Amino acid sequence: MTTENAPNHVYYFDIGTGLWRGTASFRVTDWRRFLRSRIGLVNKLLVVSMHTVEAVTGVPRQSSTIVARPEVGEFGRADNVVRISKFGVTLYLLKEQYVLHKDGVGVTIHGNEQLGPVPHLLTRRFTYTAQIRDGGMAATYQMPLLGADWTADYQVSEDRKHLVAELLCDWGRATEDTRFMGKTA
Numbered sequence: 001m002t003t004e005n006a007p008n009h010v011y012y013f014d015i016g017t018g019l020w021r022g023t024a025s026f027r028v029t030d031w032r033r034f035l036r037s038r039i040g041l042v043n044k045l046l047v048v049s050m051h052t053v054e055a056v057t058g059v060p061r062q063s064s065t066i067v068a069r070p071e072v073g074e075f076g077r078a079d080n081v082v083r084i085s086k087f088g089v090t091l092y093l094l095k096e097q098y099v100l101h102k103d104g105v106g107v108t109i110h111g112n113e114q115l116g117p118v119p120h121l122l123t124r125r126f127t128y129t130a131q132i133r134d135g136g137m138a139a140t141y142q143m144p145l146l147g148a149d150w151t152a153d154y155q156v157s158e159d160r161k162h163l164v165a166e167l168l169c170d171w172g173r174a175t176e177d178t179r180f181m182g183k184t185a
Helices: 007-016 031-036 041-057
Strands: 018-028 061-069 077-086 089-100 106-115 123-133 138-145 148-156 162-168 172-182
Touching (some): 007 061, 007 077, 007 089, 007 106, 007 123, 018 041, 061 172, 148 172
Antiparallel strands (some): 018 061, 018 172, 061 077, 077 089, 089 106, 106 123, 123 138, 138 148, 148 162, 162 172
């Protein structure tokens, strides 16, 4: 397999590189399970806050900027900054490094997240994995978010300009719906 046709190169370098904008939704789907979950008080307060803010103000905006770095590491890396905001206020900021595996499908992600608009208050660093499939047109991530294990399935449209995702855990659901806005300098 060459780097040009490796699914993880197609997904991050050919399709993903650039600016994406759209929406990101979040909701609790099973309150009983959520209340019994062992995610800790801080995460429970964050979840209730996120659910409530969206219920009151509507679905927040999401932007994502991916920069390809094929020369970094053994098989390349992509850097991503994701910002979810409402009325210009950052609700969630995530800076990630996607380290691509030589097998052409695997990815290790190193994330640094900030919950809420105050820098350095609710932050954490974490690592998780993904598998790129369908020749680079889809991805599945195993993500630790808000104290729970989430599975995130991403699907690229045929024209490569639209990306939809569904993130699920045993008590919640999040979605992303973004469009490609163009390459960045």
